Amino acid sequence: MNFPLPEFITVSASNPWTYVVFGLIGFAFGFTLEMSGFGDSPKLAAQFYFKELTVLKVMFTAIVTAMVLLFGAVGLGILNFNQVWVNPTYLWSGIVGGLIMGVGFIIGGFCPTTSLASASTGKIDGMFFMLGGFFGAALFAETEPLFTHWYNNAGYYGRLTLDQVFGLPVGVVVLLVVLMALFMFWGAEQLERIIGKKDMSREPKLRIAGAGVLFALALAVVFIGSPSLEERYQKLTFTRTETIPQLEGQPPIVNTVTYTADEMLSNRFVFVSPAEAFKAKYNQAMNPVYLDVRSEADYNIYHIEGAVNVPLERLEEVIPVLLTEPPANTVFIVMSNDETAAVQAWKILVASSVPNVYILEGGVNNWIAFFGKEDETLKDVRRAPNPAPDQLAYIFPAALGDRYESCSPSPIKYEELEFEAKIQLQLKRDKSGGGCG
Amino acid sequence: MTTAPATKRNIFKRPEKPYVHPYLGGVILGIVLFLSFFLTGNGLGSSGATSRIDAWIVDAISPSHVDNNPYLLKLAGGDKNPLDDWIVPVFFGALLGGFTSGWINGRLKFTTTKGPHISDRTRWLMAFLGGVLFLYGARMARGCTSGQALSGGATLAAGSWAIMFAIFGGAYGLAYFVRKLWN
Numbered sequence: 001m002n003f004p005l006p007e008f009i010t011v012s013a014s015n016p017w018t019y020v021v022f023g024l025i026g027f028a029f030g031f032t033l034e035m036s037g038f039g040d041s042p043k044l045a046a047q048f049y050f051k052e053l054t055v056l057k058v059m060f061t062a063i064v065t066a067m068v069l070l071f072g073a074v075g076l077g078i079l080n081f082n083q084v085w086v087n088p089t090y091l092w093s094g095i096v097g098g099l100i101m102g103v104g105f106i107i108g109g110f111c112p113t114t115s116l117a118s119a120s121t122g123k124i125d126g127m128f129f130m131l132g133g134f135f136g137a138a139l140f141a142e143t144e145p146l147f148t149h150w151y152n153n154a155g156y157y158g159r160l161t162l163d164q165v166f167g168l169p170v171g172v173v174v175l176l177v178v179l180m181a182l183f184m185f186w187g188a189e190q191l192e193r194i195i196g197k198k199d200m201s202r203e204p205k206l207r208i209a210g211a212g213v214l215f216a217l218a219l220a221v222v223f224i225g226s227p228s229l230e231e232r233y234q235k236l237t238f239t240r241t242e243t244i245p246q247l248e249g250q251p252p253i254v255n256t257v258t259y260t261a262d263e264m265l266s267n268r269f270v271f272v273s274p275a276e277a278f279k280a281k282y283n284q285a286m287n288p289v290y291l292d293v294r295s296e297a298d299y300n301i302y303h304i305e306g307a308v309n310v311p312l313e314r315l316e317e318v319i320p321v322l323l324t325e326p327p328a329n330t331v332f333i334v335m336s337n338d339e340t341a342a343v344q345a346w347k348i349l350v351a352s353s354v355p356n357v358y359i360l361e362g363g364v365n366n367w368i369a370f371f372g373k374e375d376e377t378l379k380d381v382r383r384a385p386n387p388a389p390d391q392l393a394y395i396f397p398a399a400l401g402d403r404y405e406s407c408s409p410s411p412i413k414y415e416e417l418e419f420e421a422k423i424q425l426q427l428k429r430d431k432s433g434g435g436c437g
Numbered sequence: 438m439t440t441a442p443a444t445k446r447n448i449f450k451r452p453e454k455p456y457v458h459p460y461l462g463g464v465i466l467g468i469v470l471f472l473s474f475f476l477t478g479n480g481l482g483s484s485g486a487t488s489r490i491d492a493w494i495v496d497a498i499s500p501s502h503v504d505n506n507p508y509l510l511k512l513a514g515g516d517k518n519p520l521d522d523w524i525v526p527v528f529f530g531a532l533l534g535g536f537t538s539g540w541i542n543g544r545l546k547f548t549t550t551k552g553p554h555i556s557d558r559t560r561w562l563m564a565f566l567g568g569v570l571f572l573y574g575a576r577m578a579r580g581c582t583s584g585q586a587l588s589g590g591a592t593l594a595a596g597s598w599a600i601m602f603a604i605f606g607g608a609y610g611l612a613y614f615v616r617k618l619w620n
Contacts, residue, residue, distance in 0.1 A: 030531030060463070066470035085588075089596030100607065101603075138491045141491065164595070
């Protein structure tokens with residue numbers, strides 16, 4: 001099984017169980033907060049006068065527990081981290097928003113979810129905080145147009161994690177965060193003893209054992225490491241719907257079949273003909289992105305109009321962008337001169353959970369063979385006598401990029417094209433379906 | 438539970454039990470957070486639901502206003518139902534979960550939690566203002582203590598860690614000046 005479960009990635013009326021699952025998660029969330037005393041505002045505010053550091057202890061224990069389990073599961077290959085929502089970094093709106101939240105916290109005595117725990121148990125101040133919250137959120141919606149450019153762009157780094165920031169293996173960052181948390185807990189207890197005049201001898205000894213377990217688990221995460229691209233590729237499965245036409249009068253049979261990634265390649269389900277790749281541009285349902293993984297030199301000689309040049313060796317750098325930026329109906333059509341490099345690129349992309357990736361059948365050479373037949377601007381171009389595999393099979397007198405006619409075939413001239421449709425659009429998680437958005 | 442007969446008759450007057458130890462609460466919360474990521478790919482959150490409920494109300498009263506506001510348009514434009522999002526069932530689940538824990542542990546009571554030297558009315562006003570500010574900041578930061586600090590913290594999201602420190606920074610920075618509210 002692959003986690004997270006695809007059925008639960010977004011809520012939808014077509015699967016009412018999703019409401020139940022998210023409702024139960026919320027229930028457990030509210031229950032735990034109330035149980036930890038987060039419905040009580042002086043207890044929360046005491047954090048900021050160093051008397052009782054419950055907020056810090058609960059929050060950081062929760063963060064490190066979840067983090068160790070999460071990256072442990074990722075390392076063991078049970079959980080696919082690319083399908084886990086990671087808040088995109090908008091540094092400046094985040095910091096300003098965070099400072100405002102801090103002010104709201106010390107004045108109001110709650111944060112949004114703790115106010116739910118408070119209001120639901122009858123605390124009137126919790127109810128006022130919630131009510132204020134509805135005004136605050138509405139006020140934001142009304143004022144956002146005033147600074148929308150700053151809000152959406154200032155300090156935007158996309159999906160960025162701390163291991164990328166520090167250039168360290170993720171397990172090492174997990175271990176460092178655990179050590180930092182343990183140090184903070186120690187510091188918090190010293191403060192409670194000195195400022196809060198709390199008798200620490202009555203604290204359960206079990207907490208020291210707990211710290212040991214946490215540290216051991218973090219060490220284990222370091223040693224497990226992260227699954228390689230190859231390991232992730234081997235575990236991939238694809239589901240396709242296949243329609244088998246029946247005799248006249250009978251409805252066709254629709255099957256859902258599951259394939260491994262290698263089977264998708266060997267059955268050529270992911271190879272789209274030049275005709276289909278071209279027609280995708282005029283299909284309202286999809287947003288094709290042509291990824292040209294050849295060298296920059298080849299790209300400069302001849303490329304399809306609108307194709308983006310990402311040489312194969314630099315492909316992994318753009319994966320975080322491909323995962324988060326384009327709309328859900330984006331279809332990536334990868335191409336090299338023939339197919340070899342494009343197949344490599346396809347493997348890297350699908351192993352990184354990029355959805356809807358296809359390969360241009362026969363590559364750019366096949367595109368030229370197909371659309372170049374009637375292209376007058378290609379008349380000085382000769383066929384190369386013995387092209388090496390995955391090299392341009394034509395000799396161009398000049399590098400004109402996409403200024404040949406066949407780089408952007410006329411949609412009128414090629415209105416009627418016959419092809420076997422291979423693209424089956426898989427709508428991935430809606431962007432707003434993740435995070436607190 | 439020495440007063441068993443009385444508590445049986447009135448389920449809302451159960452003996453008040455102490456809060457669980459912070460580390461235990463934290464471990465349980467961490468497991469809940471992990472399971473949420475593990476099963477659904479999403480963490481925890483609540484402030485998103487507040488703005489979605491706002492958008493839903495605005496959409497019901499004045500759909501044209503939604504169409505003129507780019508932020509609301511994203512949530513409720515056209516035939517989009519702003520409540521059709523994972524965070525909404527989490528929000529209502531959290532209300533119910535908080536209520537249930539309060540009920541089981543004998544903490545259901547209409548009361549005001551506040552510092553010793555301020556009146557109930559001052560506390561209510563401050564709670565309201567704090568709520569306005571907190572949610573304003575939470576929407577600006579695209580998530581609150583749950584959606585950013587907790588969930589983003591556990592996934593090692595760089596921006597979330599910056600936000601977490603900013604929240605603590607903002608609160609500690611102002612704490613001295615509002616100490617009369619709490620001490």
